[in-house]
Amino acid sequence: MPELPEVETIVRDLRPHLRGRRLAAVLSVNPLVLRYPSAESFRVAAEGAVFGVLGRRGKFIHAPLSSGDQLVVHLGMTGTLTLEHGAEPVRAHTHLRLQLDSGQELRYRDPRRFGRVLLGPERHLRQAGLLPPLGPDPLDRTFVGWPGNGPVRSSGRAVKAVLLDQEVVAGCGNIYADEALYLARLRPTRPASSLSASQWARLGAALTVVMKEAIRRRGTSFSDYRDGFGARGEAYESLMVYGRSGLPCVRCGRSLVARRIAGRTTVYCRWCQR
DNA sequence: AACGAGTCCTGATCGC
DNA sequence: TGCGATCAGGACTCGT
Incomplete structure (x- = not known):
């Protein structure tokens, strides 16, 4: 998607x-x-x-x-x-x-x-409410210092749910939320309020990294996605967790697990992500 | 406030 | 071979 x-x-x-x-x-x-x-x-x-x-x-x-x-x-x-x-x-x-x-x-x-x-x-x-309010974009300079000191930091919501909220971070969907959480070694179920300042910084940096890397590979194509000329992207091959439930974690070798969080299938490593 | 559930929709996949 | 059930999920609404 x-x-x-x-x-x-x-x-x-x-x-x-x-x-x-x-x-x-x-x-x-x-x-x-x-x-x-x-x-x-x-x-x-x-x-x-x-x-x-x-x-x-x-x-x-x-x-x-x-x-x-x-x-x-x-x-x-x-x-x-x-x-x-x-x-x-x-x-x-x-x-x-x-x-x-x-x-x-x-x-x-x-x-x-x-x-x-x-x-x-x-x-x-x-x-008219046809364009909803959006949070900062991970590719933008305004993303520095994300998510600031607002209500996000004290929210009891699962950090995965927070990443899917377009008002918190614009452009993140299910694939890159999972990838960023994996790169930042954070468990998707963690309440947002439980993250330390350095963990937020890690997550923000991870978001930018996974987005930039996927752009370098011209996007993830596993079903319908095509670029502006109708060609596929190559980022699917480089995904660490999304779509890899039951397969070994590339870091520790243990099986990745899938859970439903915030209504979305979420894949993570129970060992590497705490 | 924040959560889950339901809604929209089609195509891929699976079990029988 | 075919057919019904299931699943995928972004954003929105509604109920709790």
């Missing part, structure tokens, strides 16, 4: 190809994934607009348009955003097709439809 590294990879892939391109036509838009505005308003607002510099905030892709609107895409679990030649066959579950003046098409595909598409002025989207 696309988390921060996968979304970042897509954004970096698409950015140079979209910048300055005119959105010639909305070939199709599925109202089921378009959260705002209506399909007709979307068409009127989008057609003719020119793409600015593509950006990312947490797991959200932001495409500023010359009209002042932002085209915002969240990929959910199975979403892909790819640039293809218009002649390429349109795959099933393609919910948005934007024709560019370059002859290429920007296509959003999402079999499970957990993702969403928004269009409008950012302030408006935010005020």
Whole structure:
């Protein structure tokens, strides 16, 4: 599922190809994934607009348009955003097709439809609650000192649950939460309030490390994820715990265990993570 | 406040 | 071979 590294990879892939391109036509838009505005308003607002510099905030892709609107895409679990030649066959579950003046098409595909598409002025989207508040991003300078001295540090929630909270750290999902906890040698069930200052520092550093390493490998592909050109990433091979329940811990050799924490399958080493 | 449970959804996988 | 059950989970809602 696309988390921060996968979304970042897509954004970096698409950015140079979209910048300055005119959105010639909305070939199709599925109202089921378009959260705002209506399909007709979307068409009127989008057609003719020119793409600015593509950006990312947490797991959200932001495409500023010359009209002042932002085209915002969240990929959910199975979403892909790819640039293809218009002649390429349109795959099933393609919910948005934007024709560019370059002859290429920007296509959003999402079999499970957990993702969403928004269009409008950012302030408006935010005020309408369509863009939720996000915490600091592990790739950003503002992440230094995370998580600060706020209520997170005294929370009784499991640290795994805290990592999945986008308001605490933007862009972290189930895969990289487990990877960061493993790298920081912290047990996912630990109440957040039980972590020492140095353990928080270790966890923050681990988040940044696992995200950067996954970006270097162009993201984790084990099911639906594809980069901006439809290719797979290579980070799956380097995962230490996610998807490795029952397999030996690469550090101590003992079997990794799976537990359900915060409603998510969580894999960790009972020996190495305390 | 914070937790679990339910919801949305399709495809991969498994047991029979 | 086929079919039903199960599982995967991001973000949201609802109930406790």
